[in-house]
Amino acid sequence: MEMINLKIDNKPVVVKKGTTILEAAKSIGIHIPTLCYMKLDDLNIENKPGGCRICVVEVKGRKNLAPACCTEATDGMEISSHTIRAINARRTVMELILSDHPSDCLVCPKSGKCDLQDLAQDLGIREIHYKGEQSVYREDTSPAIIREINKCILCRRCEMMCNEVQTVGVLSAINRGFYAVVAPAFEMNLDHSVCTYCGQCVAVCPTGALTEVDQTAAVVRALYDPSKTVVVQTAPAVRAALGEEFGMEPGTLVTGKLVAALRRLGFDHVFDTDFAADLTIMEEGAEILNRLKRHLEGDKTVKLPILTSCCPAWVKFFEHQFPDLKEIPSTARSPQQMFGSIAKSYFAEKLNKKREDLVVVSIMPCVAKKYECGRDEFSVNGNPDVDYAITTRELASLIKISNISFSSLPNEEFDQPLGESSGAGVIFGTTGGVIEAAVRTAYEVYTGKELSKVDFHELRGMDGIRRATIDFGGLPLNIGIAHGLGNARTLLEEIRAGKSEYHAIEIMSCPGGCIGGGGQPYHHGNADILKKRQMAIYREDSNKAIRKSHENPYIISLYREYLGEPMSHKAHELLHTKYFDRS
Amino acid sequence: MPRIKLAESAIKTIVEVCKKFDNQESELINVLHGVQEQLGYLPAEVQERIAQELNMSVAKVYGVVTFYSYFTMIPKGEFPISICMGTACYVRGAEQVLNEFKRQLKIEVGQPSSDGKFSLSCLRCVGACGLAPVVMVGEKVYGRVSPQQVKQIIAEYVEGCSTHEAKSA
Numbered sequence: 001m002e003m004i005n006l007k008i009d010n011k012p013v014v015v016k017k018g019t020t021i022l023e024a025a026k027s028i029g030i031h032i033p034t035l036c037y038m039k040l041d042d043l044n045i046e047n048k049p050g051g052c053r054i055c056v057v058e059v060k061g062r063k064n065l066a067p068a069c070c071t072e073a074t075d076g077m078e079i080s081s082h083t084i085r086a087i088n089a090r091r092t093v094m095e096l097i098l099s100d101h102p103s104d105c106l107v108c109p110k111s112g113k114c115d116l117q118d119l120a121q122d123l124g125i126r127e128i129h130y131k132g133e134q135s136v137y138r139e140d141t142s143p144a145i146i147r148e149i150n151k152c153i154l155c156r157r158c159e160m161m162c163n164e165v166q167t168v169g170v171l172s173a174i175n176r177g178f179y180a181v182v183a184p185a186f187e188m189n190l191d192h193s194v195c196t197y198c199g200q201c202v203a204v205c206p207t208g209a210l211t212e213v214d215q216t217a218a219v220v221r222a223l224y225d226p227s228k229t230v231v232v233q234t235a236p237a238v239r240a241a242l243g244e245e246f247g248m249e250p251g252t253l254v255t256g257k258l259v260a261a262l263r264r265l266g267f268d269h270v271f272d273t274d275f276a277a278d279l280t281i282m283e284e285g286a287e288i289l290n291r292l293k294r295h296l297e298g299d300k301t302v303k304l305p306i307l308t309s310c311c312p313a314w315v316k317f318f319e320h321q322f323p324d325l326k327e328i329p330s331t332a333r334s335p336q337q338m339f340g341s342i343a344k345s346y347f348a349e350k351l352n353k354k355r356e357d358l359v360v361v362s363i364m365p366c367v368a369k370k371y372e373c374g375r376d377e378f379s380v381n382g383n384p385d386v387d388y389a390i391t392t393r394e395l396a397s398l399i400k401i402s403n404i405s406f407s408s409l410p411n412e413e414f415d416q417p418l419g420e421s422s423g424a425g426v427i428f429g430t431t432g433g434v435i436e437a438a439v440r441t442a443y444e445v446y447t448g449k450e451l452s453k454v455d456f457h458e459l460r461g462m463d464g465i466r467r468a469t470i471d472f473g474g475l476p477l478n479i480g481i482a483h484g485l486g487n488a489r490t491l492l493e494e495i496r497a498g499k500s501e502y503h504a505i506e507i508m509s510c511p512g513g514c515i516g517g518g519g520q521p522y523h524h525g526n527a528d529i530l531k532k533r534q535m536a537i538y539r540e541d542s543n544k545a546i547r548k549s550h551e552n553p554y555i556i557s558l559y560r561e562y563l564g565e566p567m568s569h570k571a572h573e574l575l576h577t578k579y580f581d582r583s
Numbered sequence: 584m585p586r587i588k589l590a591e592s593a594i595k596t597i598v599e600v601c602k603k604f605d606n607q608e609s610e611l612i613n614v615l616h617g618v619q620e621q622l623g624y625l626p627a628e629v630q631e632r633i634a635q636e637l638n639m640s641v642a643k644v645y646g647v648v649t650f651y652s653y654f655t656m657i658p659k660g661e662f663p664i665s666i667c668m669g670t671a672c673y674v675r676g677a678e679q680v681l682n683e684f685k686r687q688l689k690i691e692v693g694q695p696s697s698d699g700k701f702s703l704s705c706l707r708c709v710g711a712c713g714l715a716p717v718v719m720v721g722e723k724v725y726g727r728v729s730p731q732q733v734k735q736i737i738a739e740y741v742e743g744c745s746t747h748e749a750k751s752a
Binding site: 163168169170171172173174175176183184185186193 | 630639642645646649
């Protein structure tokens with residue numbers, strides 16, 4: 001590898017040929033401000049359109065300023081990152097961007113977490129000298145995502161996520177010049193497109209142009225409705241990220257405080273989606289073994305590989321793009337929907353209440369869950385199994401509105417019976433976790449032997465596509481894992497071409513899995529945050545007394561009292577679903 | 584948005600044009616030119632079919648269609664009128680000529696007239712700057728056009744004494 005020498009702010013630096021000025025500066029601790037640029041290390045995600053020109057620097061001997069994010073460093077280069085000329089240029093660029101940006105920061109949902117706002121402050125902008133026309137676009141709302149395009153600064157991060165990472169292709173820059181905007185084809189609303197509501201556009205948007213549909217007010221109304229019993233479930237990835245909203249270090253586990261906060265908010269029963277994750281493993285694990293057994297017996301009609309079905313954006317993705325493969329995914333509902341279904345049947349019966357008297361709220365790291373709980377097949381006589389799904393961010397907002405001092409809360413325990421979970425349920429929150437949880441149970445059921453170790457390190461990590469072979473007592477089981485829908489597409493195309501070597505595949509739409517979900521606290525392009533959340537999830541798992549779903553005592557009694565066996569008629573009715581051709 | 588079903592002949596045209604360019608995504612602009620030349624315009628359904636043929640997202644196709652003013656999603660009139668707004672034409676009064684066309688035909692740029700006979704568009708430099716300002720009706724070029732001549736140009740087509748080549752747009 002050829003190395004080059006250059007100087008940035010008089011500091012010598014040696015980098016590989018091909019390195020950008022921005023990265024060279026970063027390597028010696030010099031921070032050059034950026035706006036449109038974003039890079040998630042290790043996830044192979046980079047947005048570098050060179051569009052905003054905030055990162056300009058002065059290069060000795062070069063007439064114009066150079067955008068650091070997309071200018072290659074060359075041997076002998078002498079760069080000044082903060083000359084008066086560069087600073088003035090940055091400030092002018094920022095003022096021009098702000099001249100076509102609404103100034104409603106005080107009431108913007110992104111306020112305080114907005115990259116544009118932060119940068120304007122960092123650049124010391126106190127006045128916008130350029131008064132001119134402002135773009136006016138109509139707001140687009142959908143079941144999950146709101147597009148407030150007046151706030152778009154055309155960084156095109158969302159477009160990159162939607163096209164390159166997720167390969168969904170809903171968003172594109174359209175029109176020209178002042179009228180340019182990022183929008184779906186024909187400027188239709190998102191709900192008329194093939195959008196999966198994965199929310200990765202929301203996760204990377206530097207402004208308030210893309211946000212989730214805020215349902216906190218509806219939740220508060222339910223909490224203060226004396227005729228309703230309000231039940232809450234919280235997804236595994238939430239506990240590994242919520243603390244960030246209260247200034248805690250990324251990777252801080254706040255499970256106990258989360259429970260305490262939910263109780264103080266007034267939820268009548270504080271339960272855990274992890275319980276439903278254990279239930280998912282019982283059903284999905286049984287389905288995997290059933291298909292595998294039939295396959296080994298020579299049944300040619302059996303569909304393999306089996307694909308996980310926990311992720312609503314993934315489900316919508318294959319319904320639009322691979323409807324010919326819709327018989328392949330597991331029919332098991334997602335943990336959110338299993339929880340809702342069990343809460344409004346088994347648990348409602350225990351309370352001697354009608355399902356209509358219960359309101360089920362989920363706290364999710366995800367915006368697609370808002371869409372999922374509204375799907376027709378997940379309601380009974382018009383009453384949805386899950387009434388509201390709010391994001392980790394919305395929960396943080398609710399806690400703040402309610403004047404709860406989160407960091408000083410004591411650690412409390414989930415309520416029973418739907419609050420007990422195994423470590424297997426916890427790891428659902430990260431890429432690789434669902435299939436590891438399934439392996440822990442399926443192995444023991446299939447071989448009849450106890451696992452000597454429950455940690456399957458070969459299934460963990462952050463690579464976009466991973467594969468591993470697990471020995472099921474002499475039967476080599478090929479497992480595939482993909483996170484990010486573009487990676488999922490690669491595996492699906494193999495299946496379509498009849499070239500897939502896998503028996504089972506886990507798919508999560510968001511890079512990193514649910515820990516990187518579109519409803520999580522914003523990572524602002526820092527992939528380390530995702531890794532720390534992932535480590536927190538595995539830490540929670542290893543701290544659990546019970547690590548396997550089928551050993552969860554409340555799961556055992558749910559089957560004994562109510563469902564019978566996994567895949568029973570009742571289980572099918574309450575815990576399984578079907579998929580639709582949306583092409 | 585109202586949906587129309589594409590005629591078999593239109594689908595055939597699209598498939599053929601795409602095939603001519605090996606169904607390559609990188610040939611999108613050429614494909615759009617080819618299809619617009621034959622169908623006259625590029626409505627949503629046509630763009631969807633092109634996206635399908637080139638295996639790319641329809642949003643990207645729409646992005647390109649809306650980026651270049653040459654492409655249109657609105658059907659052109661029987662006699663499409665284009666006013667050159669290039670620098671030379673502009674400084675020699677193209678805007679006044681355009682305004683006169685708008686006034687006479689009671690339409691805006693990009694619109695067809697209610698009888699479908701005319702449509703109005705602007706373009707950038709046809710390479711006849713010596714004749715500025717330039718107006719094209721179909722393939723026929725009019726040079727040194729003044730606002731006073733506009734009525735007369737329109738009349739040529741209203742009275743049906745059009746040249747054949749003006750129709751081929």
